[in-house]
Amino acid sequence: MDTKDIKSKFPIFRNKVNGKQLVYLDSANSSQKPKTVIDRISKFYSKEFSNVGRSVHSLAVTATNRFEETRDLMQKYVNAKSREEIVFTKNATEAINLVASTYGEKFIESGDEILITELEHHANYVPWHFIREKKGAIIKFAKCNERGEVDIDEIKKLVTNKTKIIAVTHISNVTGAIMPIKKIVDLASQKKIPVLVDGCQGAPHVKVDMQELGCDFYAISCHKMYGPTGVGILYAKKKWLDILPPYQGGGGMIDQVNKDNISFPGSPTKYEAGTLQTAEVVGFSESIKFIEDVGIKNIMKHEKEILEYGLEKIKKNNSVKIIGEPKNRGSIISFTIKGIHPHDIATILDEDGVAIRAGHHCCQILHDKMGLAASARASLGIYNSKEDIDILSNAIKKCNKIFNN
Amino acid sequence: MDIKELYQEIILDHGKNPRNKNICKDFNKDAKGHNPLCGDKVHIYLKLDNEKKLANISFEGEGCAISMASASIMTEIIKGKEFNVAKKIQEDFLNMIKKGSKLSMNSLSDTENTTMMSLSGVKRFPMRVKCATLAWHTFLEAVKGSKKIVNTEN
Numbered sequence: 001m002d003t004k005d006i007k008s009k010f011p012i013f014r015n016k017v018n019g020k021q022l023v024y025l026d027s028a029n030s031s032q033k034p035k036t037v038i039d040r041i042s043k044f045y046s047k048e049f050s051n052v053g054r055s056v057h058s059l060a061v062t063a064t065n066r067f068e069e070t071r072d073l074m075q076k077y078v079n080a081k082s083r084e085e086i087v088f089t090k091n092a093t094e095a096i097n098l099v100a101s102t103y104g105e106k107f108i109e110s111g112d113e114i115l116i117t118e119l120e121h122h123a124n125y126v127p128w129h130f131i132r133e134k135k136g137a138i139i140k141f142a143k144c145n146e147r148g149e150v151d152i153d154e155i156k157k158l159v160t161n162k163t164k165i166i167a168v169t170h171i172s173n174v175t176g177a178i179m180p181i182k183k184i185v186d187l188a189s190q191k192k193i194p195v196l197v198d199g200c201q202g203a204p205h206v207k208v209d210m211q212e213l214g215c216d217f218y219a220i221s222c223h224k225m226y227g228p229t230g231v232g233i234l235y236a237k238k239k240w241l242d243i244l245p246p247y248q249g250g251g252g253m254i255d256q257v258n259k260d261n262i263s264f265p266g267s268p269t270k271y272e273a274g275t276l277q278t279a280e281v282v283g284f285s286e287s288i289k290f291i292e293d294v295g296i297k298n299i300m301k302h303e304k305e306i307l308e309y310g311l312e313k314i315k316k317n318n319s320v321k322i323i324g325e326p327k328n329r330g331s332i333i334s335f336t337i338k339g340i341h342p343h344d345i346a347t348i349l350d351e352d353g354v355a356i357r358a359g360h361h362c363c364q365i366l367h368d369k370m371g372l373a374a375s376a377r378a379s380l381g382i383y384n385s386k387e388d389i390d391i392l393s394n395a396i397k398k399c400n401k402i403f404n405n
Numbered sequence: 406m407d408i409k410e411l412y413q414e415i416i417l418d419h420g421k422n423p424r425n426k427n428i429c430k431d432f433n434k435d436a437k438g439h440n441p442l443c444g445d446k447v448h449i450y451l452k453l454d455n456e457k458k459l460a461n462i463s464f465e466g467e468g469c470a471i472s473m474a475s476a477s478i479m480t481e482i483i484k485g486k487e488f489n490v491a492k493k494i495q496e497d498f499l500n501m502i503k504k505g506s507k508l509s510m511n512s513l514s515d516t517e518n519t520t521m522m523s524l525s526g527v528k529r530f531p532m533r534v535k536c537a538t539l540a541w542h543t544f545l546e547a548v549k550g551s552k553k554i555v556n557t558e559n
Binding site: 339340341342343344347348351358359360373374398402403404 | 408409411412417421442443444445446467468469470471530532533536
């Protein structure tokens with residue numbers, strides 16, 4: 001893959017950071033946006049804008065069509081059976097909250113068990129905590145092993161007749177471990193337990209096929225997929241969307257409203273209350289097109305190459321400890337440097353134009369388990385090159401030099 | 406600017422060999438500071454005697470070099486001083502970090518001035534100001550006898 005060509009499609013790389021060329025290694029946090037996405041939003045506001053699904057004038061029809069086209073593209077991207085299975089939310093966090101809240105309300109009772117893992121991002125723990133508090137449910141954590149992955153047997157051990165849902169990440173945003181989703185779904189379906197997958201680190205980086213994975217719910221963050229902020233997607237099997245209650249109430253999600261009673265339409269309308277991030281949803285169509293133009297298989301191959309190069313290069317530095325050694329790793333390298341706090345690492349790297357994340361990455365359970373308050377994380381995107389890794393590696397050496405170790 | 410202006414020798418030294426990092430046995434006041442987003446934690450212990458003098462001060466905590474060095478430097482400088490003087494030093498320090506003001510206290514020794522000023526580079530790193538100020542705000546809460554956990558992220 002020609003990363004120079006790819007980078008040229010992202011205007012942000014034309015800017016200097018602290019006088020240096022930008023080396024962006026924080027895509028697991030949020031990715032940069034190609035020009036086509038930025039231009040699409042501008043064009044929508046300049047030429048096509050109106051609220052969607054409500055008025056009959058020409059602009060409303062155009063806006064509605066453009067908005068719904070993104071739904072069609074997304075259906076194809078994740079290979080959902082129907083467009084009704086794609087619900088727009090404000091982010092992946094809201095997608096998980098939607099499921100926790102509606103499914104939890106209807107199906108989880110006191111003493112029931114919610115099975116998650118120690119790898120989960122707070123977005124796939126806190127919403128379940130609310131249900132635990134509200135319903136008196138129990139949250140069980142499948143253990144992560146020393147390689148930073150969760151073995152299928154750990155999950156198997158914790159499944160009981162009380163298990164009401166299994167909620168797991170697709171790819172850990174700290175260790176990069178790719179979870180055995182298909183095996184988890186096979187295990188769960190024997191007991192008719194639905195599976196929710198937090199796909200934030202999955203959808204932008206690996207092939208996601210809902211028919212192949214077989215999960216019941218899959219949450220996507222569009223801003224991590226080279227798309228605008230403020231948009232998330234919940235894929236849910238239609239059978240669930242048909243029986244779960246609405247999430248939020250408001251305009252657009254009703255069928256009939258009178259003083260005594262209110263009825264609701266089917267999915268996805270039932271779950272899309274109020275005016276959504278219209279321009280951002282339309283802009284997101286260009287992100288999907290961009291990914292498809294490059295090709296997800298090419299992206300996987302490219303990121304794997306850069307990841308392996310990065311792991312090898314960084315491992316050579318004896319003061320660096322890479323977190324986790326999963327057999328299947330996504331495009332994430334979290335690390336610590338002996339004697340240097342991750343925030344100091346991030347500040348020193350930033351001086352060289354290298355953007356990484358430092359902190360617990362919204363995974364306090366995992367960091368507590370590893371005995372770390374924080375870690376540094378370099379995460380890859382479509383635009384990263386071996387040269388970026390070289391610059392990162394040199395900047396890490398500079399940390400060593402400043403701290404004299 | 407050069408990153409070495411931030412990570413000066415004095416800061417690195419205090420970061421690696423923090424002074425007064427323990428629980429002083431005679432403390433009669435203490436307070437905690439915690440910045441949950443970045444994870445920096447500090448616990449200040451001090452003895453305020455009958456003459457309102459800081460007879461002793463120490464800290465425990467974990468965090469980045471800036472936060473730990475700042476806590477260490479603070480305890481070294483204000484230990485043994487009258488509370489009113491220590492409060493003025495605290496204000497001076499915050500003005501230096503936040504506004505870039507020069508230190509105005511003339512009662513400090515040259516060494517004390519140099520040590521405090523080693524943290525002046527933080528001003529140019531807005532994301533790190535909260536690290537440098539955590540211990541200093543926590544110190545004031547300890548004197549007040551407040552049970553509130555100090556947070557300098559908001």
